[in-house]
Amino acid sequence: MNETIKIPTVSEKWFNTKVRKFNRHKINEYLQHSPRLSPSTLTQYRSCLRIFARWIYDNCKNKKIVELKIRDGKAYQDWLISHNGSSSNTNVKMAAASELCEYIEKYYEEEYPTFRNPIRKGRERIIKTPRKEKKPLSPEEFELLVTTLKDREQFQRLCYLILTYQTACRRAESPQFSRIIANYTIDDAENYVDDYGVNHRYYLSNPIRCKGPGRLGKVRRFKISNDSMRYVRKWDAVRCERVKNLAIEDKAKGLFVRIDSRGVKDLTPAAFAYWFQYEFSDIIGRSIHPHDLRTSRATDLVVRENKPIEAVSIMMGHNSTETTEQYYVIDNHKDSDAVLL
Incomplete structure (x- = not known):
């Protein structure tokens, strides 16, 4: 090449x-x-x-x-x-x-x-360049990331990983999560009862500009699970402690921030790309990108958990299930049907 x-x-x-x-x-x-x-x-x-x-x-x-x-x-x-x-x-x-x-x-x-x-x-028709093969994170790789970040007490990275994976938001959408969500109480929760009568509690994020035409794009409020909220609150508590120890003001509105002696500043999408390229990739031993979390989430829900693709498509913010079908990865190995023997 x-x-x-x-x-x-x-x-x-x-x-x-x-x-x-x-x-x-x-x-x-x-x-x-x-x-x-x-x-x-x-x-x-x-x-x-x-x-x-x-x-x-x-x-x-x-x-x-x-x-x-x-x-x-x-x-x-x-x-x-x-x-x-x-x-x-x-x-x-x-x-x-x-x-x-x-x-x-x-x-x-x-x-x-x-x-x-x-x-x-x-212009003439351009031959498409072969796309890089999608390789979602395996459950073992994701668990390794979670465990390692916990051991290192890197709670902001852990919060980002859990929240971004669970909501399947894009890299440009993650910085828009407001710190307000860390202060949600039980009164702010929404409830959903599934077909088995089990109640699921979740929270709605602040309005976030998502991919779409025009300056406003498509505005969405992501559903944040009760489990993800635990990591959000943990990171916010750590953030408060760091700010207190440095004796600085914290006027940043975003959930994800850079904290040093100069103050607190909201992170940009470039910070998340850096985490993946130089830290997360090193942990699991192969190159990964923030967008791989969306592929991983779609694959886990559709392929591993057999969730309806229509629901997954809504969560991904897609206009049709045809777009969602391009995200999840099915193992088409020639011997994959051996389990039927």
């Missing part, structure tokens, strides 16, 4: 001083008038469109976007592919450039009646 050639990030200074004024204004205008893009997608598109502008500068003599031809669209795709990145990475950059051109074609038709989206017309 060829080594990926990283495409350099285009700085704001370079973009504002080198890119043709027409192109710069149209890119900024498009980004300002795209309310359907989520904040993370908006950031991603801004980076992609600056790369597109840099490519025009280097390969098309910095001409206006409306002067690009179909062959230029094809050339841009070929240039992206030549860097040996993943097909999804290439498609995102092509999509950003194409939507910019669609915007110009649609809203500036009177000024440029002959302009047609060169990206859409010039």
Whole structure:
């Protein structure tokens, strides 16, 4: 497999001083008038469109976007592919450039009646890069993580692991859990009685912006089990003790925070990625990622516990069970039917 050639990030200074004024204004205008893009997608598109502008500068003599031809669209795709990145990475950059051109074609038709989206017309079907095989955490691996974190008294990491696994929330959603939930009492609990008459107590999280279009996305309140709440309260008690010992103020609103002599600050998704890459992976002896918790949760519920996929789909925040089916992993080993002999 060829080594990926990283495409350099285009700085704001370079973009504002080198890119043709027409192109710069149209890119900024498009980004300002795209309310359907989520904040993370908006950031991603801004980076992609600056790369597109840099490519025009280097390969098309910095001409206006409306002067690009179909062959230029094809050339841009070929240039992206030549860097040996993943097909999804290439498609995102092509999509950003194409939507910019669609915007110009649609809203500036009177000024440029002959302009047609060169990206859409010039692009060809990209062969998908093989996806990394999903390997959910086994029950033994998950238990090893829990036991090790308990032994190390790393209660924040333990709280994150249990809560994120149980709710199946995404990495970008975990930092949004508010510290308020640690102060929930029995009066805040919800109750659910299953088909066997067993009562299950749970709590609803604060409203959390989940994956979805627009700036608001899809707002959800996650169901937090009574067991998960024990870890939430334990971590909050440890947090209070650390803050007291350091004699600092704690005004952070999030459940997960960084605490040092300078104060208390909410954690970002990057912190969780760091835990997985440098700590959790080392504990179980293989590379794992925060998203693996969602795959593990779906696999455990559907495959190991035979829970209805419709209910699991709702918990995962999916719009259909077809999406959920892409998450759980069934052992299709050629000898897996030997148990039937």
